[in-house]
Amino acid sequence: MTDQTPSGRDSSGRFVKQAAERVNAMSRTTEEGIHPMSKVLFGWTETKNIGAILFWVMGALSLALVAADLLIVRHEKIAFANSVGFYGIWGFLAFSFVVLMGWPLGQLLRRDENYYGDAGGPPADIDPDLADAGAGQKSEGGH
Amino acid sequence: MPAFLADLNPGWLLILAGLAAVFTQPRVIRQSITILAPLVAILMLATAEHGVDHLTFEALGLEMSFYRVDSLNFLFGLAFLIASLLNAIYALHTDDRLQDGMALAYAGAAVSATFAGDLMTLFIFWELTAISSVFLILKAGTRAAYFSSLRYLGIQILSGVLLLDGIAYVWHYTGSLSLQAFTSLNDPGAMIIFIAFGIKAAFPFMHNWLQDSYPKASVVGAVVLSAFTTKLAVYAFARFFPGFNELIWIGAVMTVFPVFFAVIENDLRRVLAYSLNNQVGFMICAIGVGTAGVGNALALNGATAHAFSHIIYKALLFMSMGAVLYRTGTTKASELGGLYRSMPWTALFCIIGGLSISAFPLFSGFIAKSLTMSAVAYEGGHDPAMVVVWLMLLFASAGVLEHSGIKIPYFAFFSHDSGKRVKEAPFNMLLAMGMAAFLCIAVGLPAIIPGFGFSWLYGLLPYPIEAAGYQPFTLDHILTQMQLLVLATFAFILLKRLSLYPPEKPGTILDTDWLYRKVGYGIVRWIDTVWAKLGPAMTAVFRRLSERTYDKMVATFSPRGVLARNGLSGGMTIWTSVILAVVLLLSFLTS
Numbered sequence: 001m002t003d004q005t006p007s008g009r010d011s012s013g014r015f016v017k018q019a020a021e022r023v024n025a026m027s028r029t030t031e032e033g034i035h036p037m038s039k040v041l042f043g044w045t046e047t048k049n050i051g052a053i054l055f056w057v058m059g060a061l062s063l064a065l066v067a068a069d070l071l072i073v074r075h076e077k078i079a080f081a082n083s084v085g086f087y088g089i090w091g092f093l094a095f096s097f098v099v100l101m102g103w104p105l106g107q108l109l110r111r112d113e114n115y116y117g118d119a120g121g122p123p124a125d126i127d128p129d130l131a132d133a134g135a136g137q138k139s140e141g142g143h
Numbered sequence: 144m145p146a147f148l149a150d151l152n153p154g155w156l157l158i159l160a161g162l163a164a165v166f167t168q169p170r171v172i173r174q175s176i177t178i179l180a181p182l183v184a185i186l187m188l189a190t191a192e193h194g195v196d197h198l199t200f201e202a203l204g205l206e207m208s209f210y211r212v213d214s215l216n217f218l219f220g221l222a223f224l225i226a227s228l229l230n231a232i233y234a235l236h237t238d239d240r241l242q243d244g245m246a247l248a249y250a251g252a253a254v255s256a257t258f259a260g261d262l263m264t265l266f267i268f269w270e271l272t273a274i275s276s277v278f279l280i281l282k283a284g285t286r287a288a289y290f291s292s293l294r295y296l297g298i299q300i301l302s303g304v305l306l307l308d309g310i311a312y313v314w315h316y317t318g319s320l321s322l323q324a325f326t327s328l329n330d331p332g333a334m335i336i337f338i339a340f341g342i343k344a345a346f347p348f349m350h351n352w353l354q355d356s357y358p359k360a361s362v363v364g365a366v367v368l369s370a371f372t373t374k375l376a377v378y379a380f381a382r383f384f385p386g387f388n389e390l391i392w393i394g395a396v397m398t399v400f401p402v403f404f405a406v407i408e409n410d411l412r413r414v415l416a417y418s419l420n421n422q423v424g425f426m427i428c429a430i431g432v433g434t435a436g437v438g439n440a441l442a443l444n445g446a447t448a449h450a451f452s453h454i455i456y457k458a459l460l461f462m463s464m465g466a467v468l469y470r471t472g473t474t475k476a477s478e479l480g481g482l483y484r485s486m487p488w489t490a491l492f493c494i495i496g497g498l499s500i501s502a503f504p505l506f507s508g509f510i511a512k513s514l515t516m517s518a519v520a521y522e523g524g525h526d527p528a529m530v531v532v533w534l535m536l537l538f539a540s541a542g543v544l545e546h547s548g549i550k551i552p553y554f555a556f557f558s559h560d561s562g563k564r565v566k567e568a569p570f571n572m573l574l575a576m577g578m579a580a581f582l583c584i585a586v587g588l589p590a591i592i593p594g595f596g597f598s599w600l601y602g603l604l605p606y607p608i609e610a611a612g613y614q615p616f617t618l619d620h621i622l623t624q625m626q627l628l629v630l631a632t633f634a635f636i637l638l639k640r641l642s643l644y645p646p647e648k649p650g651t652i653l654d655t656d657w658l659y660r661k662v663g664y665g666i667v668r669w670i671d672t673v674w675a676k677l678g679p680a681m682t683a684v685f686r687r688l689s690e691r692t693y694d695k696m697v698a699t700f701s702p703r704g705v706l707a708r709n710g711l712s713g714g715m716t717i718w719t720s721v722i723l724a725v726v727l728l729l730s731f732l733t734s
Contacts, residue, residue, distance in 0.1 A: 027567075029485065033484070045483070055640060061629055061633075062633045065622065065626045065629055065630070068622055069622070072618055076619075088626035088627065089630070090627065091540075091631040091634075095634040099634070099645070101406070102407050105403055110407065111651045115653075116651060116660055118286060118291075120286055122472040123361045123362055123364075124284035125237055126468060126469050126472050127472075130565075
């Protein structure tokens, strides 16, 4: 971006203007619908093999946390909670159990979306642009 | 502060401001009212004298106290007022007089009930929360919201009627409606009031009004609803039923069962509603610890701190899903994904809410939940049954991470790219989310500077001396929580890599509301159909029977009837008198 500041303006004014322009650019979503801050905040999630990296990093961190139990003396009121890695193992098993129970429970309890006959669209206070687009699509479909 | 404001319940100010907002057409003036009213109310509360009945009134022989602040209700009221302010900011992009007004009146009713100095005042504002909040569901404007709002109102009014019934018992047997805690469920009226509170707190089998209504409310309405009703019930339990052991088990069950529903639920606002159930369970469980009628200082501190933190981070999570709904028109996990590209700030705030509710160290959930977990573990040291409760709460903590810490942000903002490219949330929504996120972090920080971080919250708890003696940031506390959460997160990554994580599918998940929405409704429909078909036939039968009876009577007793043909009717009168005389004589002799 070229500097349009008049030559007589002092350097601090230029600095403020440039900073303001930069902030403005960072808050403006591109035509492709990509927000510039998404790269800054979450660009790392697009790293190649991020799944594998997370797996190994979290695996190593988990081991380190369990190993830390060997160094830290606990003063738990419930005796077995003093065991090495108790909380980690309990957290891992509890989480896995809940998730795996999702398979049979889904089979047992999931019904059609309109099971109670009240499946409907979004509430009235969604983005007016979106509501207009939805209404336009409906009327086109109607014709 | 003017004298008349010092004695006015801050909730009343919100109610009056809410009513004024309903009739204020200019948007700028109305929205100024909705923001200024909570700010002034916070100031009023901050300067209120504790332990004094500020506004009393006598009617029909009842001594009513409309405004009483003490160490137990202060933090609940403060959290409600902060939530009210956040809600007003979050709603600035809308131009809806009824919604603005009712949101404020609802908050005001909850605050007024919290600071009520007697049971009757509590009842009045208890009912007002039900009536004012139903508009927030209706404002969604859908057929589903309409029917849901009717069910919601029916159940809330049932709670109110039971409360009034219980109050009548208390008044009849004790002659007092003071805020005295019960000591047993056998106390007059205690059981009925317990059930009335239980309905509002969404106890197991009474919980489905919550999952039925909140996700069907408007974008703004769901955020407002998340803050008040259930936490008002939590306060009511802390006030009237501290140390009731029944609450320990009810609370423990409440923490566990929603976890399983949340994992298979596709609508992310409904997942948050289940998560709300789960969090209220922690608070209810904490209230139940200790001696009946007294409670346990550490656990009651835990319930109160948890309620305060929860109101903020749950509002934040509902706000983030509201922003997603506002921009995309859906919160179904199966239709979302990859939204961090378009809504990175919303994603960030949602993650902060997720970290808070999961109780990661340095976030508000950690310093609040630690109190409850420590209180239950302490009891577990000498009571084997409490070990089971403690394990249930630990299990539920991993469950919270699953549905609110991971599922919500992951399926909305990451996961597979849904291809939706939308604008970031409106600035006012981001501002409200930013303020809530700031509170989640600020309250969860270590107290490096005295009076800041968690020590600010601990200083406002019902038992501040006990709170000051509790240190959440010890090495073993942090390690405990990190082990639990990091290994649970690792389980998520592992299950995803092994394709063992159930896919998000559209559908309706059956819950206990099936009993009244399908079975109950089916029975009513059946009775209606049977009546419609049998009604005319039964009417005809009755008509024929009555006609024949009439004909018989005419044929027997009329001047031309059977009885008139033989002998004098005067003879019949004499015989009747004789029999009556004999009966009377026998009665006198045998009595």
